[in-house]
Amino acid sequence: MTAGLKLYTFAKSGHAHRAVLFASLLGLKVERIEVDLTAGAQKAPEHLRLHPFGQVPVLRDGDQTIWDSNAVLVHLAGKFDPAGTWLPKGKEAIVQAWLSVASGALTDGPCDARRVTVFGAELDHERACGIAAGLFEVLDARLSGRAFLIADAPTIADVALYTYTAHAPEGGISLDPYPDIRAWLVRMEALPGFVAMPASKAGLLA
Known part of the structure; x- marks a missing residue:
């Protein structure tokens, strides 16, 4: 420890x-x-x-x-991370931009949709799914031809976007239309030290 x-x-x-x-x-x-x-x-x-x-x-x-x-x-x-791999020097602003996405559209979209189906939150599920669709279109395009969001190696932006994207299906949001997102998730899950979040069954309070 x-x-x-x-x-x-x-x-x-x-x-x-x-x-x-x-x-x-x-x-x-x-x-x-x-x-x-x-x-x-x-x-x-x-x-x-x-x-x-x-x-x-x-x-x-x-x-x-x-x-x-x-x-x-x-x-x-x-x-x-003294080598600066996860927060590369000179790329701090673009990392921050994606951290803002993680606090914004990712939370208002896939996160909120999952809160409805898994935790029974009284939120607008249709609105959350619409936000998620818009986000995933942009994210899929961003990852086209890229291994990770910003650099050849993952940054904390990838970490911030990973979990609620990977668990979007628990919120009723299919990842089938987004091949580049799905390929990116596989790359994230192959990283040394990766640990998954426990799966939740939609419709039940976790």
Whole structure:
């Protein structure tokens, strides 16, 4: 276990899985602390002291507390990837652009669609599916002729986009029309240290 690293997660949260996946890809050993979102543990006072919005993941690195899944990726890349493979110098802006997509269309589309079918969230499933379709058209085109989103090797942008894309079918969104996305998912899953998020059965509260 890497000294001082604690990661507060929920096993079937795609946002939390980003952090879990990236820590594993970096070869880091972290202490994982499960926060039961189905029981509302993320809104308990002790968790709100770690994350003011009551969400996961949260990374504790010594005396530092980093919340927001993309912020965790940036922190881990900056500290534990001195070669700069995952956040390449000179490409920070385009990485950030795709991190913004992960916080925007990916969340409003595939993530929200899955929240409806898996967790019973009261959201507009049709709207989420429409957003997902628009996102995946762009993402599939971006990956045409490319191994990864930005460079020949994966970056934290690929990590941020991976989980909710891979689990889009759980939200009722087929990936069949997107061959380049499907090929990219296979490449991501072949990376040394890859760990999958547990599958959820649509229609049941995970």
